[in-house]
Amino acid sequence: MNNRIFLALSSLTILANFAYAGSPPADAIRGKTLYKIYCTQCHGLEGDGYGINVADMEVLPRDHTETKEMKTRTDKDLFKAIKFGGKAIDKSVLMPNWDGNLSDRQIDDLVEYLRVLCCTKTGK
Ligand code: HEC
Numbered sequence: 001m002n003n004r005i006f007l008a009l010s011s012l013t014i015l016a017n018f019a020y021a022g023s024p025p026a027d028a029i030r031g032k033t034l035y036k037i038y039c040t041q042c043h044g045l046e047g048d049g050y051g052i053n054v055a056d057m058e059v060l061p062r063d064h065t066e067t068k069e070m071k072t073r074t075d076k077d078l079f080k081a082i083k084f085g086g087k088a089i090d091k092s093v094l095m096p097n098w099d100g101n102l103s104d105r106q107i108d109d110l111v112e113y114l115r116v117l118c119c120t121k122t123g124k
Contacts (some may be wrong), residue, residue: 002072003095034106038098058090070118078111 015122035047042051042061049063066072076103081089085097098107 008101026108026112028112030106030114031109031111034102034110034117035113038101039110042094047114057094059094061095062115064117066117070114075111075115078114079107082107082110 086095
C-alpha cells in the first residue's frame with residue numbers, strides 16, 4: 001500500500017472513531033453498574049423490587065423483572081420516570097428524580113439495563 005492511501009485510510013478510521021464516540025449506543029453493562037450504585041437499595045440487588053429500604057416504604061418499588069408490566073412501558077416512559085422521578089409519571093414521590101445526579105447518557109444506559117432485567121424472566 002502506498003503511503004498516501006495508507007494515510008487517507010488512517011484518517012478515515014480516526015474520523016469514524018470520533019463519530020462513534022459522539023453517540024455510542026446505550027450500554028446495558030454500564031447501566032448495570034449504575035443500577036447497583038443508585039437503584040438496588042430500593043429496587044433490590046436482583047431488580048425484583050425488594051431492596052433493603054422497602055421495610056419502611058409505603059409504596060413498593062417497581063419489580064423491574066416483571067416482564068408483563070414492564071412491557072407496557074416504552075423506553076421513553078422509563079427514561080422520564082428515572083430522570084424526573086415518580087411524580088412526573090403520576091407515581092409515588094418515593095421514586096426519586098435523578099436529573100441532578102445522572103446524565104441523559106447514563107439514563108439511557110439504565111433503560112437499556114432495565115430491558116435486560118425485565119425480559120430475563122418470561123411468562124410472569
Ligand atoms: C428511594 C427508593 C428508590 C430508589 C433509590 C430508586 N427507586 Fe425507582 N421507584 C421507587 C418506587 C417506590 C417506585 C414505584 C412508584 C409507584 O409505583 O408509585 C419506583 C418506580 C420506578 C420506575 C417506574 C416503573 C413504572 O412503574 O413505570 C422506574 C423506571 C424506576 N423506578 C427506576 C429506577 C432507577 C433506574 C433507579 C436508580 C437510578 C431507581 N429507580 C431508584 C423507589 C426508588
